[in-house]
Amino acid sequence: MKIPIRHSFIGLILLMEACLLIKGEQCWTPMVCDDQLTWREITNGQCTKEEEKALEALTEQLDGMKTKFYQLKKTMEKLKTNSVPPSVVGVRRNDRKETTTPQVTVLTCPAPKAPDNGTVDTTTAPDFEFGQTIRYSCNAGYVLQGSNIGKCNEKGTWGEVATCVDVFTCDFESSINPTCGYTRVNGTFQREYRVKDFTGHVLAGTGTIRSLPKALADNEEVCMSVAIKGTSDGELVAKANNGTVTEAIWPFSASTTWKTEKFILKKINSADTEVQLELVASGNVELDNITTLNSSECYGLATPCTKRNLENATISPEQELYSKDQEVSYSCSNDSILEGEHMGTCKADGSWSTTPACTKCGVVYNSKCFRAIVYDVKNVTFSVAKSLCKNKLANIYDVTHFNLVRDYLRSMIPDGESLIYVCTGMSYKNSQLYSTTGQAMSLPTEVWRSDYPISQESWTTVAVRVHQKPEYKYQGIYNYAPTYGYFGAICENEL
Numbered sequence: 001m002k003i004p005i006r007h008s009f010i011g012l013i014l015l016m017e018a019c020l021l022i023k024g025e026q027c028w029t030p031m032v033c034d035d036q037l038t039w040r041e042i043t044n045g046q047c048t049k050e051e052e053k054a055l056e057a058l059t060e061q062l063d064g065m066k067t068k069f070y071q072l073k074k075t076m077e078k079l080k081t082n083s084v085p086p087s088v089v090g091v092r093r094n095d096r097k098e099t100t101t102p103q104v105t106v107l108t109c110p111a112p113k114a115p116d117n118g119t120v121d122t123t124t125a126p127d128f129e130f131g132q133t134i135r136y137s138c139n140a141g142y143v144l145q146g147s148n149i150g151k152c153n154e155k156g157t158w159g160e161v162a163t164c165v166d167v168f169t170c171d172f173e174s175s176i177n178p179t180c181g182y183t184r185v186n187g188t189f190q191r192e193y194r195v196k197d198f199t200g201h202v203l204a205g206t207g208t209i210r211s212l213p214k215a216l217a218d219n220e221e222v223c224m225s226v227a228i229k230g231t232s233d234g235e236l237v238a239k240a241n242n243g244t245v246t247e248a249i250w251p252f253s254a255s256t257t258w259k260t261e262k263f264i265l266k267k268i269n270s271a272d273t274e275v276q277l278e279l280v281a282s283g284n285v286e287l288d289n290i291t292t293l294n295s296s297e298c299y300g301l302a303t304p305c306t307k308r309n310l311e312n313a314t315i316s317p318e319q320e321l322y323s324k325d326q327e328v329s330y331s332c333s334n335d336s337i338l339e340g341e342h343m344g345t346c347k348a349d350g351s352w353s354t355t356p357a358c359t360k361c362g363v364v365y366n367s368k369c370f371r372a373i374v375y376d377v378k379n380v381t382f383s384v385a386k387s388l389c390k391n392k393l394a395n396i397y398d399v400t401h402f403n404l405v406r407d408y409l410r411s412m413i414p415d416g417e418s419l420i421y422v423c424t425g426m427s428y429k430n431s432q433l434y435s436t437t438g439q440a441m442s443l444p445t446e447v448w449r450s451d452y453p454i455s456q457e458s459w460t461t462v463a464v465r466v467h468q469k470p471e472y473k474y475q476g477i478y479n480y481a482p483t484y485g486y487f488g489a490i491c492e493n494e495l
């Protein structure tokens with residue numbers, strides 16, 4: 001801001017006055033009366049030329065002084081009457097001219113920058129002038145660190161800029177966001193104020209909330225905790241939207257006490273660069289202080305087991321995650337059989353104690369499941385066949401059953417082969433056919449391959465031979481040596 005003063009004009013008037021005085025016919029002499037500079041007439045005769053000259057020079061000098069004094073006085077008055085705001089921090093003289101034009105400069109700051117993941121409010125600093133303040137705030141999912149106020153200072157800066165850190169330290173107190181930076185995927189979660197047990201905000205409700213992505217390095221894990229207080233019966237699951245999480249299922253019921261639970265967030269795929277925490281509540285619950293902890297705080301936490309992906313199976317109880325020592329039972333669909341144990345226990349390292357599988361039956365007959373194991377090379381001896389079927393090799397019960405098995409085996413002939421032969425569990429000894437349980441049995445001739453059975457003492461194994469072409473003559477069951485190499489085995493299990 002500048003306060004201009006019209007010196008030259010005032011100076012001109014003063015000089016004209018002085019000239020009028022000097023150019024008079026009488027001689028005047030300057031003198032001081034009552035501290036005021038004034039002129040007095042010299043009455044005894046006229047001034048000499050020299051006296052007049054000296055007077056003239058003196059007058060000019062005095063006038064110059066008077067002008068300067070006047071200018072200074074005016075400047076002082078202006079400064080006083082202009083009610084200069086406190087933002088004025090200096091009066092700078094313009095030194096380029098000797099006739100000194102004083103001007104006032106107000107210090108300003110550059111336009112303030114918003115912090116990363118945040119905003120800056122400049123409504124209280126319209127001119128970015130010294131002393132004016134701005135206000136920082138963070139986007140949803142971020143909390144502010146440092147002062148939320150910036151002030152234009154004497155250095156012409158706004159001071160230290162606040163930083164916004166991510167959502168993983170969310171205490172629901174500092175946020176005005178209804179879910180404190182967590183996205184409500186579904187349900188009713190929202191930030192609510194409590195005064196009963198303590199004073200402060202909690203995240204109350206049911207459903208699913210999800211944090212913003214958290215960047216994670218290759219094998220990095222995040223140790224976290226959450227304070228939980230149930231307001232109904234339910235279960236809270238903490239998991240990563242794109243990763244795994246440990247010790248993450250907490251059943252709750254209506255309670256007046258808070259419980260803090262820890263868990264570890266980690267990635268499934270090493271290619272992932274970030275994870276999002278997902279909290280899923282099946283009942284009404286209050287949550288608070290969802291916080292990232294020092295990794296040592298999570299040392300020794302058990303890893304939950306994830307549900308097995310079992311085809312043709314039902315798992316009981318069925319959950320996404322299971323806690324340590326939790327037991328499950330597996331059962332297979334009607335046309336499949338369970339291989340392995342039908343029970344499993346979740347181990348502390350997050351793995352299951354058993355590895356079940358439900359395998360589809362090739363043929364279901366009289367509540368029995370028949371399925372063949374066939375290789376494209378013939379190197380399965382009878383003892384290998386027994387172990388392939390876990391000692392449950394199949395019998396052929398009658399013509400109908402044989403036809404079903406034959407058609408099923410035909411569908412299993414490997415590419416490049418025209419026929420296969422697989423072991424059954426039946427045996428042929430002393431011209432007698434026996435079942436797997438050792439009972440004597442008989443099958444009609446049409447089931448047997450032509451010219452079989454053959455009475456050869458060591459040919460005790462009974463196999464099934466199937467050709468791609470149904471009309472092919474040499475098909476059916478036959479007896480042969482157990483040490484011979486077959487294509488595989490046919491197994492039989494109770495359903």
Ligand SMILES: [Ca+2]
Nearest residue numbers: 171200201288
């Ligand atoms: Ca709180």
